[in-house]
Amino acid sequence: MxxxxxxxxxxxxxxxxxxxxxxxxxxxxxxxxxxxxxxxxxxxxxxxxxxxxxxxxxxxxxxxxxxxxxxxxxxxxxxxxxxxxxxxxxxxxxxxxxxxxxxxxxxxxxxxxxxxxxxxxxxxxxxxxxxxxxxxxxxxxxxxxxxxxxxxxxxxxxxxxxxxxxxxxxxxxxxxxxxxxxxxxxxxxxxxxxxxxxxxxxxxxxxxxxxxxxxxxxxxxxxxxxxxxxxxxxxxxxxxACGAIGAGILHPGTAMCSIGTSGVVLAYEENRCADYEGKVHFFNHGLTNAYYVMGVTLAAGYSLQWFKETFGHGLSFDELLNGIEDIPAGSGGLLFTPYLVGERTPHADAVIRGSFIGMDGSHTLQHFARAVLEGITFSLKESLEILRASGKEISAVISIGGGARNETWLQMQADIFGTEMVKLKSEQGPAMGAAMLAAYGAGWFPTLEVCADAFLMASERWKPDPNRNEMYEQLFDVYRQVYANTQSLNEGLLPFRR
Incomplete structure (x- = not known):
């Protein structure tokens, strides 16, 4: 072998x-x-x-x-x-x-x-x-x-x-x-x-x-x-690019959501002359003569890591997220924006910072943890909506990275994105994409697409719940207002940052 x-x-x-x-x-x-x-x-x-x-x-x-x-x-x-x-x-x-x-x-x-x-x-x-x-x-x-x-x-x-x-x-x-x-x-x-x-x-x-x-x-x-x-x-x-290869994003109509330190919504692009007016990134693919478009949330997984280290008191991620499935969609009116280090898509803003909106005395650690996951996912949805507005048909999204490791979060992504989420049987993200490039380069397969057919297989799927999707669409409208309403406040706080 x-x-x-x-x-x-x-x-x-x-x-x-x-x-x-x-x-x-x-x-x-x-x-x-x-x-x-x-x-x-x-x-x-x-x-x-x-x-x-x-x-x-x-x-x-x-x-x-x-x-x-x-x-x-x-x-x-x-x-x-x-x-x-x-x-x-x-x-x-x-x-x-x-x-x-x-x-x-x-x-x-x-x-x-x-x-x-x-x-x-x-x-x-x-x-x-x-x-x-x-x-x-x-x-x-x-x-x-x-x-x-x-x-x-x-x-x-x-x-x-x-x-x-x-x-x-x-x-x-x-x-x-x-x-x-x-x-x-x-x-x-x-x-x-x-x-x-x-x-x-x-x-x-x-x-x-x-x-x-x-x-x-x-x-x-x-x-x-x-x-x-x-x-x-x-x-x-x-x-x-390697994450896209490792998720099989190698032909039109395919998209993925990758959540690591940052978060990415990415779709294959076959038109080299496509013009997104800088609203999303347009990059060369690892697949020869192909491209991809993507939106970026700078502090995706980092927001969850920060929350755990700041408020989790030594809890593991599993312990921190235990019980969030019992918190209703919308986290009891608690909303989080993941702008801890600024934001990339759709707000190219290095000054903006994150916020919790709607806190009250009834909210528990589980409410806050769920709100963090929802806020990260809302930010990623903003990128997905830009791709949809360009005419891209996205019926399913491959989930890789930290967002693919928690079933409650996968269901949340399906409900917020309004599309089926797919988890791969052997999800290794960019590392698998790198391995596939080596396998193709070594002559194991005639094309990367054939390599993907051999290496990648879906294991589970999550479909959006219509009721939760409708509720999240309403909450998403509120989420999109937070940036505009906190932008000037963050500019005023800039001199106090150390």
């Missing part, structure tokens, strides 16, 4: 899975690493922590699975998008990586919008938002000019790890699309955008398809991981 390894470089941990030719996950391992928050709005990590965690996860995976190194045909990657890794001439990072959820770059986003105008949407297909890579480059250029002058290249998070494992520097189209520097439909770095901000193209890594072979493992890394130096390494993709 042959195997592949899928690696998902997340925000809080790296996950590695070992998958056989039937799509069965034989073993998995994860390694956590810290976030660095030096100031309000800053979010950074040490790139070497990613490398060390990835090497450790692979080594543990191989050791625990007990498979021969020669039987592992390849490795591929999924990774957190947008993060900026600046390398010097020696290939070492010049500073900590600035992550996707860092919001320090509002000034740079304004500059990009003013400088490029409508040209930005024509080329990059996306608005200038704090999470993207270009604003981060401009922030370093402006605030750390001496350091920026020493930069020889920039990389994205998973690409840096792959570079450390193979010695080959590159990125794939799906991750490059999240930089605001790629001409998305032409699939090349935009000289117009680079020139507008004095960025030499020598900084930009070579571009590859997600299933392209980048090379093999460096002998040192093969020794540390327990793999063969001949193990082939494939480019991989952005976490959302």
């Amino acid at each position: 042959k195997y592949v390894i899928g690696i998902d470089l997340g925000t809080s941990a790296v996950k590695a899975i070992l998958v056989n030719m039937k799509g069965t996950v034989i073993a998995e391992a994860a390694e956590a690493y810290p976030l660095i928050h030096e100031k309000a709005g800053y979010s950074e990590q040490k790139p070497e922590d990613w490398t060390d965690g990835t090497v450790a996860a692979i080594a543990r995976l191989v050791n625990e699975a007990g498979v021969a190194a020669a039987d592992i045909d390849g490795i591929s990657f999924s990774g957190q998008m947008h993060g900026l890794v600046l390398l010097g001439e020696d290939g070492a990072p010049l500073r900590h990586a600035i992550l996707w959820n860092d919001t320090r770059t509002t000034e740079q986003c304004r500059r990009i919008t003013e400088e490029l105008g409508p040209q930005l949407l024509r080329i990059a297909k996306n608005q200038a938002l704090e999470g993207f890579t270009l604003p981060k480059l401009l922030w370093v250029q402006q605030n750390e000019p001496d350091l920026f002058a020493r930069a020889a290249a920039f990389m994205l998070p998973k690409d840096y790890v792959r570079y450390r494992l193979t010695g080959h520097m590159a990125t794939d189209y799906s991750d490059a699309a999240g930089t605001l520097l790629l001409d998305v439909t032409e699939k090349q770095w935009s000289t117009a955008i680079a020139d507008a901000f004095g960025l030499p193209l020598s900084l930009f890594p070579p571009l590859l398809e997600s299933s392209d072979c980048v090379g093999t493992l460096l002998p040192e890394m093969a020794g540390k991981t327990g793999l063969s130096p001949q193990t082939k390494v494939y480019a991989g993709g952005a976490d959302n």
Whole structure:
């Protein structure tokens, strides 16, 4: 039996899975690493922590699975998008990586919008938002000019790890699309955008398809991981592109809801010229010459994590959510907005913050926990409604990530979205998408679609309850009013944030 390894470089941990030719996950391992928050709005990590965690996860995976190194045909990657890794001439990072959820770059986003105008949407297909890579480059250029002058290249998070494992520097189209520097439909770095901000193209890594072979493992890394130096390494993709592959979002009419630290509603897009006017993201898929559109909730799973750590008093997630199924839809008139770190879709706003509305003395911990889940789901519904308004027919949504692990939450998603929710038999999210790219790259299947047919299978389905759906539609109307009514309040509170 042959195997592949899928690696998902997340925000809080790296996950590695070992998958056989039937799509069965034989073993998995994860390694956590810290976030660095030096100031309000800053979010950074040490790139070497990613490398060390990835090497450790692979080594543990191989050791625990007990498979021969020669039987592992390849490795591929999924990774957190947008993060900026600046390398010097020696290939070492010049500073900590600035992550996707860092919001320090509002000034740079304004500059990009003013400088490029409508040209930005024509080329990059996306608005200038704090999470993207270009604003981060401009922030370093402006605030750390001496350091920026020493930069020889920039990389994205998973690409840096792959570079450390193979010695080959590159990125794939799906991750490059999240930089605001790629001409998305032409699939090349935009000289117009680079020139507008004095960025030499020598900084930009070579571009590859997600299933392209980048090379093999460096002998040192093969020794540390327990793999063969001949193990082939494939480019991989952005976490959302790999999540789409791992959920089978590979043809028109398919959509998924992924809830991790952030939350995503994503649908396949076949029209390279589709114009969403920047309301949602438009990115290159990990599937060659395909695209996807998505809306993002910045603090989806993070909102639940924050709530647990702040009010859960040491409870596990299962304990925290125990009993929420007994709380009626609407949480007794308690409403939560998940704007803990700002918001992305449909409100591109780094200043807005979250709120509980409607609290009274009758509300218990279970009411609050259910309200958090409902608020996260309402935020995701806003993205789904934009896709529907564009004419997309979405009859079912594949659920992956944390939102697929609780049956009450799955039913809630069905009721709020007004569509059937589908859970996969072996749900591994972006890590499975990375493994599928390795399997396809290694020649196991003629296409990714055939790979998906072999690897992915639905296990359970949840249909919306008409009565709860009607109640949630009414509550959704109230939810959509909260942003407008708290925006100016949050601007007034800005000077008091530390």
